[in-house]
Amino acid sequence: MRVVLQRVSQASVTIDGIEKSRIARGLLILLGIEPDDNQEDIDWLSKKIAALRIFSDDADLMNLSIQDIEGELLVVSQFTLHASTRKGNRPSFIRAARPETAIPLYESFVETLRSTSARPVYTGAFGADMKVLLLNDGPVTILLDSKNKE
Numbered sequence: 001m002r003v004v005l006q007r008v009s010q011a012s013v014t015i016d017g018i019e020k021s022r023i024a025r026g027l028l029i030l031l032g033i034e035p036d037d038n039q040e041d042i043d044w045l046s047k048k049i050a051a052l053r054i055f056s057d058d059a060d061l062m063n064l065s066i067q068d069i070e071g072e073l074l075v076v077s078q079f080t081l082h083a084s085t086r087k088g089n090r091p092s093f094i095r096a097a098r099p100e101t102a103i104p105l106y107e108s109f110v111e112t113l114r115s116t117s118a119r120p121v122y123t124g125a126f127g128a129d130m131k132v133l134l135l136n137d138g139p140v141t142i143l144l145d146s147k148n149k150e
Contacts, residue, residue: 028076031109039108076130
């Protein structure tokens with residue numbers, strides 16, 4: 001399971017011209033799921049995201065978590081995070097989980113993150129053509145991968 005985590009001042013998701021979700025200060029989470037991902041991956045990522053200290057304190061140091069700032073989270077499914085570009089110029093998405101596998105894991109990730117962070121978690125719509133608007137704060141963008149825990 002792979003995420004691109006972005007610290008934002010605000011973010012929103014629009015589908016077919018209708019705004020589905022909007023957050024103020026918090027985290028935009030682009031989530032990519034592989035076929036062999038499971039609850040262990042979900043638990044590790046959720047705990048890491050909830051505790052990650054990437055928000056500035058009064059001394060302008062990154063010392064505060066999403067819980068500390070009482071921020072919001074927006075999770076957007078993003079199968080292209082598992083694109084392979086090794087051969088040719090057209091990405092292959094064979095490493096991304098198929099919807100029958102990915103949807104239950106996506107839903108479990110959202111619920112686990114909601115419970116672990118004790119913060120509001122909003123979503124896009126799995127598989128939809130979404131327009132994601134964000135104002136990256138910093139900018140701060142962090143990659144997390146449950147198979148490569150750095």
